[in-house]
Structures are given as C-alpha cells and as structure tokens.
Amino acid sequence: MSRYIGALDQGTTSTRFMVFDAAGAVVARHQLEHRQILPAPGWVEHDPIEIAARVDDVIDGALRAGGLSGRDLAAIGITNQRETTVVWDPKSGRPWHNAIVWQDTRTDRAVSALEPHRALLCERTGLPPATYFSAAKLQWILDHVNGVREAAQRGEAVFGTIDTWVIWNLTGGRDGGLHVTDVTNASRTQLMSLRTLEWDDDLLRLFDIPRQMLPRICSSCSDSAFGSARRSGPLGAEIPIGGDLGDQHAATVGQACFAPGEAKNTYGTGNFMLVNTGDRIVRSTSGLLTTVGYKLGAAAAVYALEGSIAVTGAAVQWLRDQIGVIRTAADIEALAGSVPDTGGAYFVPAFSGLFAPYWRADARGAIVGLSQFHTKAHLARATLEAICFQTRDVLDAMTQDSGVRLDVLKADGGATVNNLLMQLQADILGVPVVRPVVAETTALGAAYAAGLAVGFWKDLETLRSYWKADRVWEPRWSKDQRDEAYRGWRKAVERSLDWVDVR
Numbered sequence: 001m002s003r004y005i006g007a008l009d010q011g012t013t014s015t016r017f018m019v020f021d022a023a024g025a026v027v028a029r030h031q032l033e034h035r036q037i038l039p040a041p042g043w044v045e046h047d048p049i050e051i052a053a054r055v056d057d058v059i060d061g062a063l064r065a066g067g068l069s070g071r072d073l074a075a076i077g078i079t080n081q082r083e084t085t086v087v088w089d090p091k092s093g094r095p096w097h098n099a100i101v102w103q104d105t106r107t108d109r110a111v112s113a114l115e116p117h118r119a120l121l122c123e124r125t126g127l128p129p130a131t132y133f134s135a136a137k138l139q140w141i142l143d144h145v146n147g148v149r150e151a152a153q154r155g156e157a158v159f160g161t162i163d164t165w166v167i168w169n170l171t172g173g174r175d176g177g178l179h180v181t182d183v184t185n186a187s188r189t190q191l192m193s194l195r196t197l198e199w200d201d202d203l204l205r206l207f208d209i210p211r212q213m214l215p216r217i218c219s220s221c222s223d224s225a226f227g228s229a230r231r232s233g234p235l236g237a238e239i240p241i242g243g244d245l246g247d248q249h250a251a252t253v254g255q256a257c258f259a260p261g262e263a264k265n266t267y268g269t270g271n272f273m274l275v276n277t278g279d280r281i282v283r284s285t286s287g288l289l290t291t292v293g294y295k296l297g298a299a300a301a302v303y304a305l306e307g308s309i310a311v312t313g314a315a316v317q318w319l320r321d322q323i324g325v326i327r328t329a330a331d332i333e334a335l336a337g338s339v340p341d342t343g344g345a346y347f348v349p350a351f352s353g354l355f356a357p358y359w360r361a362d363a364r365g366a367i368v369g370l371s372q373f374h375t376k377a378h379l380a381r382a383t384l385e386a387i388c389f390q391t392r393d394v395l396d397a398m399t400q401d402s403g404v405r406l407d408v409l410k411a412d413g414g415a416t417v418n419n420l421l422m423q424l425q426a427d428i429l430g431v432p433v434v435r436p437v438v439a440e441t442t443a444l445g446a447a448y449a450a451g452l453a454v455g456f457w458k459d460l461e462t463l464r465s466y467w468k469a470d471r472v473w474e475p476r477w478s479k480d481q482r483d484e485a486y487r488g489w490r491k492a493v494e495r496s497l498d499w500v501d502v503r
Contacts, residue, residue, distance in 0.1 A: 002071065002072050002073055002074040003021065003022070003072055003074075004019050004020060004021055004027055004068070004072050004073055004074065005019070005020050005073065005074055005075055005076075005077065005447040005450055005451045005456055006018070006019050006020075006059070006062070006073045006075070006076040006077070006239070006447065006450075007019075007020065007076065007077045007078075007079065007443040007444065007446040007447040007450070008055060008058070008059065008076060008077070008078050008079070008166065008446070009079050009080075009247070009250075009440070009442050009443040009446065010051060010054075010055065010078075010079070010080040010081060010162050010163075010166055011080075011081055011247065011268065011269065011442075012081045012084075012101065012102070012103070012268070012269040012270075012314075013033055013034070013036065013269055013314075013317065014031050014032060014033040014034065014054075015031070015032055015034065015051065015054040015055055015058050016029060016030065016031035016032075016058055016062075016440075016443065017029065017030055017031075017055075017058040017059045017061070017062040018062065018440065018443040018444075018447070019062055019063070019066055019068065019073070020443075020444065020447045022456070022457075023466060024438060024444060024447075024448075024463070024466040025438070026438065026440075027066050027068075028062045028063070028065045028066025028068065029062050029065070030057075030058045030059075030060075030061030030062040030064075030065055031058060032054050032057055032058055032061075034046060034047070034050050034051055034054055035047060035050060037098055040106070042104065042105035042106060042108070042352070043104055043105075043106050044100075044101040044103045044104045044352075045098035045099060045100060045101060045104070046084065046098060046099040046101055047098055047099070048086050048088065048095040048098070048099050048165055049094075049095065051099070051162070051165070051166075052165070052166070052169045055166055055169065055170070059229075059231070069236070069237065070229075070231045070236055070237030070238075070239050071237045073237070073239050074240070074450075074451065074454050074456045075239065075240045075241065075242035075243070075450040075451060075453060075454045075456065076229055076239050076240070076241050076242070076243075076450055077241075077242060077243035077244070077245075077250075077443075077445075077446030077447045077448070077449050077450030077451075078163050078166055078167060078226070078241060078243065078244045078245075078446060079163075079243075079244075079245050079246065079247050079250035079442050079443065079445065079446035080161065080162040080163040080166065080185070080246060080247060081101070081102060081162055081247060081269075082102060082161060082162075082184075082185055082188045082246040082247060082248070083102035083132055083133050083134045083137070083161065083188050083189070084099050084100065084101045084102050084134075084161060084162050085099060085100045085134045085137035085138050085141070085159065085161065086099045086159070086160050086161070086162065086164070086165045087138065087141050087145075087148060087157055087158065087159050087213075088157070088158060088160075088165070089151065089156050089157060089158075090155070090156070090158050090168070090174060090177070090179065091155075091156055091174060092174060093169075093173050093174045096141065096145055096147075096148050096151070096157055097141050097145045097148075099162070099165075100137040100140065100141065102132055103269075103270075103310055103311070103314070103351070103352040104131065104137065104352070105131045105352050105353060105361060106131075106140060107131045107136040107137060107139075107140050108131050108353075108361045108500070110136050110139065110140070111129045111130060111131050111136050111361065112129070112361070114129035114136075114206075115129055117129070117206060120202065120203075120206070121190060121203075122283070123283075124193050124194070124200055124202070124203060125187070125190050125191075125192065125193070125194060125200075125203070126187070126194050126281070126283070126289055126290025126291055127188075127190050127289055127290075127291075128289075128359055130355070130359055130361065131352070131353065131361055132308065132310070132355060133188060133189060133190040134159075134161060134188065134189040134190065134191070135189055135190040135191050135203070135207045135209065136190070136207070138159050138189075138207070138209055138213075139207045139208060139209060142208070142209065149210075152210045152212065152213045153210065153212075155212065157213060158179055158213050158214075158215070159209075159213040159214055159215070160179070160181060160215050161181060161185045161188070161189065161246075163181055163182065163185050163244050163246070164179065164180065164181045164185070164215045167180060167226055167227070167241060167244065170227075170229040170230065170241065171226070171227040171228065171229065171230065171241070172227075172230055178226065178227045179215045179216065180215050180216045180217075180218050180225060180226060180244075181215045181216070181217060181218070181244070182217070182218050182219065182220045182244040182245060182246075182295070183197050183217055183218070183219065183220060183292045183294075183295045183301060184220055184245045184246040184249035184291070184292050184293070184294060184295075185244070185245075185246045186199075186217045186292075187291050187292040188246060188291065190203065190207075191203045191204060191207065191209065191214070192217065194281050194290065194291075194292065194303070195281070197217060197292070197295070197301060198217060199211060199214055199217070218244070219295045219296065219297055219298070220243060220244060220245045220249070220294045220295050220296060220449055221242065221243050221294075221295070221296040221297050221449040221450070221452050221453045222242065222243075222297065222453055223240065223242060223453045223454055226240075226241035226242070226243075226244055227240075227241055228240050228241060229241055240450075240453075240454055241450070242449065242450030242451070242452075242453030242454050243446050243447070243448070243449025243450035243451075243452075243453055244446075244449070245294060245445060245446055245449055247266070247268070247272075247442045248266055248272040248274055248306065248308075248442075249274070249291075249292070249293055249294050249304075249445070250441075250442045250443070250444075250445030250446045250449070251264055251266045251272075251274075251412055251413070251441045251442045251445055252264055252274045252276065252293055252294065252304065252445065253294055253444075253445035253446075253448050253449060253463075254412070254438070254440075254441030254442060254443070254444035254445030254446075254447075254448060255410050255412060255436065255441050255445075255467070256460075256463055256464040256466075256467040257274070257275075257276050257410070258276065258302075258460045258463075258464060259276060259278075260276050260277055260278035260280075261275065261276065261402070261404060262275070262276050263275035263276070263398070263406060263409075263410065264410045264411075264412060264441070265391060265409055265410065265411050265412075266411075266412050266413040266441070266442065267312060267313060267387065267411060267412070267413035267414070267415035267416050267421070268312070268313050268413045268414060268415065268442075269311075269312070269313050269314045269317075270308065270309050270310050270311060270312050270313070270314065270355075271307075271308075271309040271312040271387060271390060271391055271394075272306060272307070272308050272309070273306065273307040273391065273394050273395065273398065274291075274293065274304045274305070274306045274307075275304060275305050275398055275402060276293055276302060276303075276304055277293075277302075277303045277304055277305055278302060278303070279300050279301070279302065279303065280303060281303050282303065282305055282401070282402075284305055284397070284401050285400070285401060286357055286396075286397035286398075286400045286401050287307075287356050287357025287358065287359060287397050288305045288306060288307050288356055288357060288394070288397050288398060288401055289305070289306040289307075289308060289356065290303065290304075290305060290306075291303070291304050291305075291306050292304070294449070296449065296452060296460075297452070297453070305398060305401060305402070306356070307356040307357065307393075307394025307395070307397060307398060308355045308356050309355055309356065309390045309391070309393075309394065310350075310351070310352040310353070310354070310355045311349040311350070311351050311352060311365075312349075312386075312387040312390065312415070313329075313387075313413075313414065313415045314349070314351070315347070315349035315351075315383050315386060315387070316329050316332050316383060316415070317329065318349070318351070319332065319379070319380065319383060325376045325379060325380060326380065330417075330418075332380050332383065332384065332418070333418045333419065333420045333421070335376065335377050335380040335381075336377065336380040336381035336383070336384050336420055337381075337420050338377045339375070339377045339378055339381055341381070342369075342378050342381045342382045342385060343369075343371075343373055343374055343378050344369045344488070345367065345368070345369040345370055345374050345378050345379065345382045346367070346368050346369050346382055346385075346386070346488055346489055346491075346492035347365075347366075347367050347379065347382040347383050347385075347386045347492075348363075348365060348366045348367075348368075348386065348492050348493055348495070348496040349365050349383070349386055350363040350364050350365050350366065350496045351364070351365050353500075354493070354496070354497075356393070356394050356397065357393055357394060357396075357397040358393075358493070360497055361500070362497060362498050362499060362500045362501070363493075363496045363497050363498075363499060363500075364496060364499040364500055365496065366492065366495050366496040366499075367379070367382070368491075368492045368495050369488070369492070384418070384420060384421050384424055385424055385428070385485075385489075386489075387415070387421060387425075388421070388424045388425045388427075388428040388429070389428060389485075389486065389489040391409075391425060391428075391429065392428050392429055392486060392489075395409070395429060406431055407431065407432075408431060408432045408433070408434055408472075409425070409426075409429060409431055409432070409433045409434070410434055410436070411425065411433050411434065411435050411439075412435070412436060412439050412440070412441040412442070413439065413440070413441075413442070414439070414440070416435045416439045417439065419471075419473075422435060422471075422473045423473045423476070425473070426473040426474060426475045426476070427475050427476055427477040427481075427482065428477070428482060428485065428486070429475070430475050430477075430479070430482055431475065432472050432473065432474050432475070433472070433473045434469050434471070434472045434473075435469070435470045435471050435472075436467060436468060436469060436470055437468045437469070437470045439470070448463050
C-alpha cells in the first residue's frame with residue numbers, strides 16, 4: 001500500500017493540499033489564495049475556474065515539496081467551504097455565473113419571504129431561513145441569470161457545492177466527471193431531509209429547483225462513490241478519492257470528536273463550533289443549527305449541533321486588505337498585544353449579518369465606544385476580542401441546548417497560531433482552551449475519512465489515539481472582569497441590529 005494520504009482543503013480564501021503519514025503527521029503541504037470578488041455591498045463571489053486551477057496547482061506543489069508522486073498516495077480526501085453555490089454546464093465545463101459564496105447576502109429579501117415556512121425548514125433540514133444556505137443562492141441564479149433555468153431542463157446546467165465542482169473536475173470534468181456530494185454538504189443546502197438523507201420534494205417545490213440539477217448524495221467515506229483523481233505528467237496517477245466532508249464536519253473528525261458531547265471550535269474565515277449528538281437529531285431552542293456531523297461508509301449518520309459565526313478571521317483580512325491597519329494577518333498579534341485592553345471599544349463584524357445564535361440579516365458591522373484616545377492597536381485588539389465574544393455567544397447557546405458545560409474547548413484552524421487570540425478566548429470563556437499538535441484538523445479529518453475508506457487506518461479508536469495537545473491556555477480574567485466585558489459586547493451587538501431593511 002502507498003505510504004501516505006492526501007487531503008484537498010478548498011476554503012473561503014485559499015486552497016491547500018496536505019499530505020499525511022500513517023501517524024497523522026504532516027509530510028508536505030502547499031497553499032494558494034484566490035480572489036474575493038465583491039461586486040456590490042453584501043455580495044461575495046469566487047471564480048470557479050480559478051478555484052479549479054488552484055486545486056491542480058496545490059496538489060502538484062505539495063507533491064513536489066515532499067518529493068512525492070501521485071503513486072505515493074493511497075487516497076485523497078476532499079473538504080470544502082460548504083454552502084457556496086456553483087452552477088455549470090457539464091457539456092462545456094463552463095460556469096454559468098461566479099460561485100455565490102456562503103457569506104453573500106443578496107438573497108436577504110427572498111429569505112425574509114420564507115418566514116411563513118420556518119417551521120417546515122427547521123423540522124426538515126435543521127436550518128432556519130437565512131442567506132447562509134445554498135438553496136436561495138441557487139434559486140437566485142435560476143431566476144436572475146439568463147438561460148439557466150431552460151438549460152437545466154436540457155441537462156446543460158447542474159448545481160453543486162464546491163466539493164461537487166472539485167470532484168467533477170478531478171474525475172474528468174466534461175470527459176466523464178462524477179456529479180456527487182456527501183451528506184454533510186447536502187445537509188447545508190436546505191434541500192436535504194435530515195431523516196432520509198435524500199433530496200426532499202417539498203423543499204425543491206418551495207425553492208422551485210429542478211431535481212435533475214442536483215448531485216447524487218453519498219456517505220462521507222466511500223471506496224468507490226467519488227471515483228479517482230486523474231493526474232497527468234510526472235506526478236501523475238489515478239488516485240482514489242475516498243472521503244468528502246464539509247470543512248467543519250471534517251474538523252470534527254480531525255479533532256476525534258467521535259462520542260456524543262464532544263465538541264470542537266474551528267477558527268478560520270468564520271468560526272464554527274460543533275458538538276456531536278450521536279444518532280439523535282437534536283433540535284435547538286437557542287439559535288443553533290442541527291446538521292449531519294458525518295456518515296462513514298454504511299454506518300448510521302452521526303448528527304451534530306452547530307454554532308456558525310460568519311465573520312471572524314475575515315475581519316482580520318478586512319483590517320489587512322480594505323483598511324490597511326496591518327500588512328499581514330500575522331501582524332495583528334503584536335499590534336493587539338501592544339495595548340493592555342481595548343479601552344472600552346468594541347467591534348461587531350456583522351458584514352454578512354449575524355449568524356448563530358442571533359440570525360439577524362438586518363445587522364451590519366459596527367465599531368462602538370470610540371474616543372480620541374483610541375488607536376489602530378485598540379481596533380486590532382477589539383477585532384480579536386470580537387472573535388472570542390462571538391464564540392461565547394455560541395457556547396452559551398450550546399450549553400443551554402445540551403445542559404452540559406464544556407470543561408475545555410478544543411480549538412483548531414489557521415487562526416489558532418495567534419497565541420494572544422487563544423489567551424483571550426480562555427479569558428472570555430472562563431475555560432481552558434487547547435490547541436492540538438495538528439491545528440489544520442479540517443484537512444486531517446478529510447484525510448482520515450479517505451484513509452478509512454481504503455483501509456489505510458483501521459478504525460476510529462486508532463484515529464483517536466493520534467490526537468495530541470500542543471498547548472493549553474488557562475483563563476486569567478476574574479469573573480467580574482469577564483462579565484463586565486461581555487455586558488459591553490451585548491450592548492455593542494444591539495447597536496449593530498436593524499441597520500438594513502430586508503423586508
């Protein structure tokens with residue numbers, strides 16, 4: 001058997017390919033950013049062709065960096081930004097429109113009109129009416145891009161989340177590419193029933209979406225459903241694709257959260273906390289989402305509660321790219337650490353409205369509490385604190401739904417390299433925060449799914465044994481300091497609401 005497993009992680013701002021050995025250690029990696037296309041306020045798009053090119057580039061780059069070829073890989077796992085929506089012509093391979101990204105809010109009025117159907121959506125999909133999910137984005141393309149609806153009837157327009165687009169291209173594209181997705185990504189479209197794990201006719205009628213556009217839904221881990229990546233040239237080989245999970249579900253697997261009650265929090269473009277609920281579909285009363293956690297082969301689906309936060313790391317990117325406060329994302333730690341606190345300033349980065357637990361599409365970003373005293377260092381620190389306060393919002397909701405308080409928070413994702421951020425998170429939550437040795441657990445979870453599919457790894461207990469802590473941060477703030485700071489955050493959130501008329 002080949003010595004390694006590969007993982008393709010297609011994220012909101014970049015694409016990376018990582019190679020892991022049998023102990024789950026990183027052997028090689030390569031990462032490239034792609035453009036964020038912002039054609040109007042609240043609109044966020046990606047170029048699918050650019051993403052497909054980045055996929056090829058990072059696979060080849062990682063293999064070269066590790067002195068490897070495709071034949072050294074037993075399998076590849078795919079993980080991806082989830083709700084982002086692509087429609088393309090399978091005969092030509094050309095997209096009908098740029099991908100509409102999960103952060104995009106152009107469907108806010110259409111989503112507001114779904115309020116009479118809230119009970120159906122929540123019961124059937126676990127998801128409330130929100131601009132976040134794929135169905136309304138697909139409906140927008142069908143209704144606003146000339147010729148798409150007619151093309152769908154002719155088989156010349158198909159839909160997929162990014163995993164579907166990537167797999168279709170890797171397995172041959174217009175020359176026989178597979179049109180498939182997995183249950184985790186399908187569960188984020190607002191078109192799949194949580195109980196049947198199939199596309200739901202009532203929901204297709206509600207959104208007026210032709211069934212023939214949709215990909216086949218598969219388990220997250222399979223030795224045959226996703227085909228093989230066709231690689232050409234000196235690095236080439238036909239490499240089985242054994243796993244496919246949405247990014248936050250992959251991180252749950254990578255953090256070895258295999259038992260009910262185990263939870264993780266991923267720090268990326270947004271923040272996403274998931275708690276495993278086993279084979280139970282648990283309905284939230286506190287603003288969380290009910291979702292499929294993962295489904296490995298023929299085993300029953302595992303479900304989860306999720307707290308989704310739209311803008312966390314993206315706020316740091318905004319400081320860098322739009323405002324010019326920092327030159328690189330890494331610069332924020334030193335700048336924020338140059339002041340002892342924010343001086344009473346708060347930043348609510350509600351660029352795409354507020355997701356869990358508020359679900360307020362009418363919210364927009366707000367910086368409050370400013371005086372002439374404040375500097376860019378205070379804004380940098382307020383940005384890091386905003387990430388942590390939003391996580392507390394979600395953790396409080398999760399505690400209310402589950403009745404169980406977390407003793408420790410497992411943190412992962414690219415932003416966890418920021419030690420000040422991790423310390424502030426422990427301070428604001430009042431619980432220890434632990435970072436694993438492999439912080440990029442999204443890619444690791446995709447690798448685990450692929451490796452299980454082809455027998456590279458034996459079982460979940462084997463994977464659990466690989467999890468190791470890198471560093472733990474203990475809370476330093478007093479309870480009074482923590483409570484006072486959080487009261488200020490809630491006041492700041494109130495100031496961000498009712499800014500946009502979505503009715």
